[in-house]
Amino acid sequence: MFGVTVRDHMMIAHSLRGDVFGPAQRLHGATYVVDATFRRAELDGDNIVVDIGLAARELGGIPAGLSYRNLDDEPAFAGTNTTTEVLARVIADRLAERVHAGALGEGARELAEIAVTLHESHIAWASYERAL
Amino acid sequence: MFGVTVRDHMMIAHSLRGDVFGPAQRLHGATYVVDATFRRAELDGDNIVVDIGLAARELGGIPAGLSYRNLDDEPAFAGTNTTTEVLARVIADRLAERVHAGALGEGARELAEIAVTLHESHIAWASYERAL
Amino acid sequence: MFGVTVRDHMMIAHSLRGDVFGPAQRLHGATYVVDATFRRAELDGDNIVVDIGLAARELGGIPAGLSYRNLDDEPAFAGTNTTTEVLARVIADRLAERVHAGALGEGARELAEIAVTLHESHIAWASYERAL
Amino acid sequence: MFGVTVRDHMMIAHSLRGDVFGPAQRLHGATYVVDATFRRAELDGDNIVVDIGLAARELGGIPAGLSYRNLDDEPAFAGTNTTTEVLARVIADRLAERVHAGALGEGARELAEIAVTLHESHIAWASYERAL
Amino acid sequence: MFGVTVRDHMMIAHSLRGDVFGPAQRLHGATYVVDATFRRAELDGDNIVVDIGLAARELGGIPAGLSYRNLDDEPAFAGTNTTTEVLARVIADRLAERVHAGALGEGARELAEIAVTLHESHIAWASYERAL
Amino acid sequence: MFGVTVRDHMMIAHSLRGDVFGPAQRLHGATYVVDATFRRAELDGDNIVVDIGLAARELGGIPAGLSYRNLDDEPAFAGTNTTTEVLARVIADRLAERVHAGALGEGARELAEIAVTLHESHIAWASYERAL
Numbered sequence: 163m164f165g166v167t168v169r170d171h172m173m174i175a176h177s178l179r180g181d182v183f184g185p186a187q188r189l190h191g192a193t194y195v196v197d198a199t200f201r202r203a204e205l206d207g208d209n210i211v212v213d214i215g216l217a218a219r220e221l222g223g224i225p226a227g228l229s230y231r232n233l234d235d236e237p238a239f240a241g242t243n244t245t246t247e248v249l250a251r252v253i254a255d256r257l258a259e260r261v262h263a264g265a266l267g268e269g270a271r272e273l274a275e276i277a278v279t280l281h282e283s284h285i286a287w288a289s290y291e292r293a294l
Numbered sequence: 295m296f297g298v299t300v301r302d303h304m305m306i307a308h309s310l311r312g313d314v315f316g317p318a319q320r321l322h323g324a325t326y327v328v329d330a331t332f333r334r335a336e337l338d339g340d341n342i343v344v345d346i347g348l349a350a351r352e353l354g355g356i357p358a359g360l361s362y363r364n365l366d367d368e369p370a371f372a373g374t375n376t377t378t379e380v381l382a383r384v385i386a387d388r389l390a391e392r393v394h395a396g397a398l399g400e401g402a403r404e405l406a407e408i409a410v411t412l413h414e415s416h417i418a419w420a421s422y423e424r425a426l
Numbered sequence: 427m428f429g430v431t432v433r434d435h436m437m438i439a440h441s442l443r444g445d446v447f448g449p450a451q452r453l454h455g456a457t458y459v460v461d462a463t464f465r466r467a468e469l470d471g472d473n474i475v476v477d478i479g480l481a482a483r484e485l486g487g488i489p490a491g492l493s494y495r496n497l498d499d500e501p502a503f504a505g506t507n508t509t510t511e512v513l514a515r516v517i518a519d520r521l522a523e524r525v526h527a528g529a530l531g532e533g534a535r536e537l538a539e540i541a542v543t544l545h546e547s548h549i550a551w552a553s554y555e556r557a558l
Numbered sequence: 559m560f561g562v563t564v565r566d567h568m569m570i571a572h573s574l575r576g577d578v579f580g581p582a583q584r585l586h587g588a589t590y591v592v593d594a595t596f597r598r599a600e601l602d603g604d605n606i607v608v609d610i611g612l613a614a615r616e617l618g619g620i621p622a623g624l625s626y627r628n629l630d631d632e633p634a635f636a637g638t639n640t641t642t643e644v645l646a647r648v649i650a651d652r653l654a655e656r657v658h659a660g661a662l663g664e665g666a667r668e669l670a671e672i673a674v675t676l677h678e679s680h681i682a683w684a685s686y687e688r689a690l
Numbered sequence: 691m692f693g694v695t696v697r698d699h700m701m702i703a704h705s706l707r708g709d710v711f712g713p714a715q716r717l718h719g720a721t722y723v724v725d726a727t728f729r730r731a732e733l734d735g736d737n738i739v740v741d742i743g744l745a746a747r748e749l750g751g752i753p754a755g756l757s758y759r760n761l762d763d764e765p766a767f768a769g770t771n772t773t774t775e776v777l778a779r780v781i782a783d784r785l786a787e788r789v790h791a792g793a794l795g796e797g798a799r800e801l802a803e804i805a806v807t808l809h810e811s812h813i814a815w816a817s818y819e820r821a822l
Numbered sequence: 823m824f825g826v827t828v829r830d831h832m833m834i835a836h837s838l839r840g841d842v843f844g845p846a847q848r849l850h851g852a853t854y855v856v857d858a859t860f861r862r863a864e865l866d867g868d869n870i871v872v873d874i875g876l877a878a879r880e881l882g883g884i885p886a887g888l889s890y891r892n893l894d895d896e897p898a899f900a901g902t903n904t905t906t907e908v909l910a911r912v913i914a915d916r917l918a919e920r921v922h923a924g925a926l927g928e929g930a931r932e933l934a935e936i937a938v939t940l941h942e943s944h945i946a947w948a949s950y951e952r953a954l
Contacts (some may be wrong), residue, residue, distance in 0.1 A: 175439035175455035185494035191439035191455010230449035243341040307835035307851035317890035323851010324833035362845035375605040473903040507737040569717035571703035581758035587703035587719010626713035
């Protein structure tokens, strides 16, 4: 199995609902350093997993659409606890949509999996992986 | 599959028995930067893999019980080569016990896997993963 | 010259005023990984720059007082653009007060400088250094 | 499952053929920080995955044989696009040969998998994993 | 003193002349992760060292002009050993020119120093700092 | 001012004397990731600060002489608290001796400063810098 990973980041405000979150129930914020990994069993005719330029552009577009925002005010997240885990899934799912739409190139349609990791600090991170 | 990782560290002395260890047969030491990853297929009702505060507290408790010690003198390791691999398994197993005892919350009982990585330097690390 | 650095972090929401900040004028947030360095010309009688346990505790106390908050609502920052640079100075100044108050031990009164670096992402950080 | 990883690096020149590579079609270069991971289900009699000294020596030998070279001039790569993905596979395959030849010790014959990751910058890396 | 750092990278081929360079006399390449630090004694009216967006854009422009090239063929470097040290100075000097030309904003004219660090691997880096 | 840094590491056991060290008074250990920086105002005729191959060899020789040892048993440290700060100075001083002995090349005699940083974990490090 081959994989290629590209890194970007986003800076958001949000609050979390539920006693389990303790002080993170207050409005606060986070920088998420976002790693998106694309995997497939065999390389394409150019010997690549995916066009890394397109991958970086598409990954960049997703955090850019979330960054510098208060997620509590985003209709897309109404009623949703925007935990690091959820945001990893949102980014993976949006990337999957972009793959299926052809935005990462025709060869990318043979990708097998996407994994997204969000680093919220030097001591904590979360990830989500899914098939394509 | 979702995952959440928390990081802590411990500083121990030990020696290793066996020609394969070369100079590491002498009494020496290591800082282990410890990453513990918890995985499950679906998030709980709070949209999390595990209460990250409890995860950090429980992970911290295990290295704290080993740290600032000479493992050669610890009864728990009598007759055992305390390699990085073994210590990764010890920490994963102790975390698994804590999960089963409910110390990471009721929702944590649905965790599927634990993976522990111990970084012994900037150029070497070892890991162990197991089902829960 | 000797130096000792300890690392902690904080997660805050804020907005910035001024065209120069572009989209960061909106309410957003950041994880700041905070490095505090203490410097002095000679070591004390214990061969240390500062009691690293006290340094970590005092550094931890300052981000903890800012973390999980919307800095726009903090009276201490009313009318102040809470840029990364400003927050580095705030933390350095608060640490300096703690040093002068004896909270880092009597030996710490001979510290010469404090430098604080705030990492806001994997590609940007700011720092402030001052004499004691 | 247990894993042990060792890190080394190599510095090479090359060019890539195909429109997908954009400016990387020109002769340029890269530092690849190389992580090689060895995995097996159970530890050997010394409580290790592999002799880490041998693993580091063998990993070091492979980048050393590629480093400080223009891969466009290497007969081994004639007609091959030496993408990061391909180089990860080359290194994994060469390590596998060394394992099978006994160069990592007799116990290493029970290794189950090798994974190789090549970091080409702070924002992009590729990996390849295979059974042994 | 305040400082702000932004990070970018470039991927180049080159060779070095002189016995001291050993195998690096052959054509090879490197990824340089480039950190550019801007320093000044006091913040400007927006509470910043420099407009970080402009700093990132200008830093990005310089590696982009060098990246994906064989420096042996660049007229700007004819007869020059393009060591990591030299490239750090080239980037610092070009950034200084951009500051003096007003490309980093009017406030940037009060910057006191620029420091540039080029990381050529996980175990080696070089830097150059100069007054403005 | 130019600087070049090389990185290596060592793994030692030791104990520290004095109430200030708390649990670190017990025999324990540490991995120290060692960064040695060499600085000078102008480059030599090869456009370098120092022969990086010699710098890496000499830096490697010093940790190698300390590594895989219990520093409590080393005559060189009898009666000395081997804190991270002290070990940074020891390594800087030994490197300075090597420079003066010509082991880093004739050009290295014009080096102005050496700085050594020892990382003892992901959240703590110490440094020492001195003139040559």
